[in-house]
Amino acid sequence: MIGLWDTTGNEVVKALAAERRSAGGVASGMALTLIVVADERQVREAEAAATIAAAAHPCRLLVVVRSDVDRDRDRLDAEIVVGGRLGPCEAVVMRMYGRLALHAESVVMPLLVPDVPVVTWWHGEPPEEIATDFLGVVADRRITDSAQAANPIEALRLRAADYAPGDTDLAWTRITLWRTLVAGAFDTVNAEITEATVVAPTSDPTAALMCGWLSARLGIIPKWEQSDHFQRMRSVELCTASGDHLLLTREDSVATFQRTGQAERQLPLVRRPLGEELAEELRRLDPDQIYAEALGAMAGTPGLQARPDRRVHVWKDPATAQRAEAGITSHATTSETGRPDLPQGGVV
Known part of the structure; x- marks a missing residue:
């Protein structure tokens, strides 16, 4: 394992390449990139589940831990593990502090494995809108867990309102x-x-x-x-x-x-253990039409499976609400984003 404290994204990329060479290509032939978004309280549980899933699906595992976004100074701490405690995969655990946590993609994007699918899993309360999280927009498959929400039924209704082909939920996997x-x-x-x-x-x-x-x-x-x-x-x-x-x-x-x-x-x-549920969802990377039909029937929103297979990134700065409370106006920005191998504005 390599530990990098108060580092940069460029140093993480270099360290991962060096660790791959020294490990002798332990994790070659990766099937996908798995991005895990978790908070500090649940990061160990998320790592354990991802390790089980990675044993069945060789992948590059990128764990993003966002903390203390209001901190004045940005900081990135990273652990790089190749063929170690997180199983036969390449893993990078990144703890991001300050405004950097709101721009996790700046560190994650250079670490994506070229020409393989990207899956993002939120281990924690799912976002209200996946479009406000770039890590969801860049993914081919997006896995949430409504059971982690304060109101799981309402969280499912939000998933229906926000649905795009490629979305799924671990509550569906459990049945x-x-x-x-x-x-x-x-x-x-x-x-x-x-x-x-x-x-x-x-x-x-x-x-x-x-x-x-x-x-x-x-x-x-x-x-x-x-x-x-x-x-x-x-x-x-x-x-x-x-x-x-x-x-x-x-x-x-x-x-x-x-x-x-x-x-x-x-x-x-x-x-089943959480890792086996996650591994099941990684078996298929095409849109789950049966889930879409069930979610739509549950929420009273038919036709989810016919929605466009694309997502548009909508940037929402948490500081905007604070400025609004203080009587300061600001303009929200909306931008369409694509994968690194697509031109800006490409379909993802």
Whole structure:
């Protein structure tokens, strides 16, 4: 590991190149660049999850920790690890202070691996608008986690309002196994589904997306029985036009499947580590149309998958609000940005 304290972006690029040479090309053939945005309290958790994901998807890992943006003096501290504690990848952990934290792209852009996709993951409360964060605009895929927000359901509605193809949320990833089991139940069902009921806590974003998915797939409006007796989604029940009932109930890491006239079956339904959830999202780098349909149905915003596949960077300076409170006016600037290999204003 190389530690650079109070350094510059240029020095980080040089140190990474030197460490790659000394390591003998430990991480060659990288499939993508993974940008992780986290605060200091969650950086270790984010590193652990990214290490698991990088083991399945060789990548250059760029961890951006923004701190103390009001500091008068800018500062950049960086750790460079190649084939070390963060797994078989090239990793740069950057802690940015002062105004530099608002311009993280000035350090990150030269570190992107040429000619491979870029994925940005926010480990923390997701941004209200991804367009206000350059690290999101430059990415081919953008991963948020609405469960980290103070109001997860409202955070999902913001994701729908701000959606562009390439966006996804880890709340959606967490119901992959649920969706697999529910879809598998239709292998022996010929009758039309007329009702659906989801039992889950009031603020569970996975339940909200499950309702959206059922609505988009089945053309019905599921009933959400909100119960705070459980910490996470408890059950999904489907009723058919023939009078049959299908019920999938989770207890710890086991799901019980019940169907009218058949014996109960026990199925595995474990809660996966954060790193495995992240690794699943890195398996596909094309837009997730099924997620878009489910999110749109949940938020009442149809047609998300038909939106333009581009994002425009909108610069919003946090100091603007402070000046407004002080009675000083300023002009917001809007600029369209592109990847380093595209001309300014290119489609990203």
